Amino acid sequence: MGCDARAVAAAVRAAAAVVTAHRDELVRLDQAIGDGDHGENLKRGFGFVVQALDESTPDTPGAVLKLVATTLISKVGGAAGPLYGTAFLRAATAVGDATELTPELVAKALRAALEGVVARGKAEVGDKTMVDALAPAAEVGSLAAAATAAERGAESTIPLVARKGRASYLGERAIGHQDPGARSTALVLRAFAEAAS
Amino acid sequence: MGCDARAVAAAVRAAAAVVTAHRDELVRLDQAIGDGDHGENLKRGFGFVVQALDESTPDTPGAVLKLVATTLISKVGGAAGPLYGTAFLRAATAVGDATELTPELVAKALRAALEGVVARGKAEVGDKTMVDALAPAAEVGSLAAAATAAERGAESTIPLVARKGRASYLGERAIGHQDPGARSTALVLRAFAEAAS
Amino acid sequence: MTVGIVIVSHSAALAAGVVELAGQMAPDVVIIAAGGDGDGGLGTDFEAVSEAVERAQSGDGVVLLYDLGSAKMVADLAVEMLGDPESAAVVDAPLVEGAVAGAVAAQAGADLDGVLSAAASALADQ
């Protein structure tokens, strides 16, 4: 299938549906090692994204990604806002004015998103954050492989102590819990992969 | 003259009158290197002290000093409350149950007051605080000499940089201003000396 | 039961805000605001601080945090005047960061020393 602005918008809507369906799971994960709002943050943020896309869908994939970014930044008050916002903003810049996304552009966008999240939050792999899902995803060739890598990466956060974000206050007590941001990253990438397939 | 509880209470009333008369001067000093409330803090606090003495004057000099202490502690919200409060509390303990203050007891009370202020605020001589007035006062033999030493000590704060209290935020800009707490300490000791003479 | 926390501030709003922020990650910890001069103005209120320490005391101890040096002196005095001064302690820590770190430690069941050291080693960038 082609991957023009409408296809990207459809993938974003699919991601919105998935985070909405998984709201409670993400809330529970964040209750265990944070303040319990991650599921609601993302549900609310992507809700506004869908609203914005309903009002007017931009012409290019990059413009869609930029709309996602600015909406999440202004509507999500919590770490997920600036982190997801920066990821989508860098992805938008990476794909430029292209009218169709190629697999190469998708891979470039993923790497740019990772770089943005790292620049924003200063977390490394192993710090028990969404970087643990996004970093392995940015290394592989296809969205489907990225989603699988992100799922593994998210699960790899379970035995870790957190070194960034609210969970970092917990010390050893974070062990045994999956990081909510890593989990939501895997969910979003899986939604993108399925929409693109 | 004798120095029983009534004489001590009269000296405290004299001090209250003096800090009230010098309220504006102390406010101006505190405006220059603090938040401008020192004159009002002391006026208000000693006002409550006089009220408490009006209601019932305790039997011993020590009990009078203790009443001054607890009143200042509960009524003065600002550094002066715990500092003056601790000074009077330690002085009260130093004079014990004596029914008349001797010059030796007065000297002992002054030294105890100084120790209390230092324990409370951790300031040393030269830090531009009330310790600069109280420390030289605690070294001399009579209240009159103590008042004179405190006045000199207060003036010695003018060229200093503050290392404790709000004025410590100002760095070099505190230079050229007399410390309000040192000034008020000198005023109170002069009032005591005159009441005792 | 957990260690309790008291926030001593010159500003009532500041103390209340710290309680709100720290409480979010420590729902079972008693965190009490002692802010303002008691008359709606900026200042500290010795009696409010003493009462707050009493309310925060469950038997496991109370940690006090403060905003400025004069609030620290009031907090120290309130602790010294307790029946058992060992049952509470004032910590030199950044107020907001220390309160959050201390509250999270208390929530996890840390004892008085544990909460004190969590607060004292809190970082601004976390």
Added chain:
Amino acid sequence: MTVGIVIVSHSAALAAGVVELAGQMAPDVVIIAAGGDGDGGLGTDFEAVSEAVERAQSGDGVVLLYDLGSAKMVADLAVEMLGDPESAAVVDAPLVEGAVAGAVAAQAGADLDGVLSAAASALADQ
């Protein structure tokens, strides 16, 4: 004109209290609170932060302080998105202590770097 200050906090009360406390010793400095999620809840509000930076900007620069890591990210993003990102800076400092020290420095006419370093070197026990 002086350097302006913005307090980015998850709590509206906390931000307002810090403004009140720091403002007391810096009456001529523009200090703006950007606290809460904009809906009365705990959280940060990117647009409120951006607006606060604009209001605090007199031409001499703006220093932003924050409470938790996510507030720092919002503050960084707001600065990066300014027309002139060099005109403002986020400082890693204890929120309350840094705000008071920074405000006093700004009141004395310090420039952006001076306010930043005053805030960053603020001590809890002062």
